[in-house]
Amino acid sequence: xxxxxxxxxxxxxxxxxxxxxxxxxxxxxxxxxxxxxxxxxxxxxxxxxxxxxxxxxxxxxxxxxxxxxxxxxxxxxxxx
Numbered sequence: 001x002x003x004x005x006x007x008x009x010x011x012x013x014x015x016x017x018x019x020x021x022x023x024x025x026x027x028x029x030x031x032x033x034x035x036x037x038x039x040x041x042x043x044x045x046x047x048x049x050x051x052x053x054x055x056x057x058x059x060x061x062x063x064x065x066x067x068x069x070x071x072x073x074x075x076x077x078x079x080x
Contacts, residue, residue, distance in 0.1 A: 022075045026068060036061055037068035 023041075027034035035054060039045045047065070051058045 018076060019072070022072055025075070026071060030064075030067070030071070032056075033064040033068045033071070036064040037072065040065060040068075 019041075023034055023038060026037065032054070036050055039050045039053060043049075045053065047058050047061045050065075051061045054061075056064075
């Protein structure tokens with residue numbers, strides 16, 4: 001799965017506006033997963049920091065992050 005820096009450096013590169021739009025759609029469909037993705041992308045927080053910040057378990061953060069990465073990868077049609 002892609003990490004934030006790999007997503008932005010993919011070939012072809014992801015436009016920040018496309019990523020912002022995709023995150024907006026993710027927020028409408030899956031709000032908590034979008035928050036996790038935004039804290040990871042924008043905030044650069046670790047799994048543990050995200051769990052503390054939004055008061056959920058680290059296991060839930062890991063699941064939400066895995067889902068959000070896959071959803072964004074599919075939505076933006078990025079190949080590993």
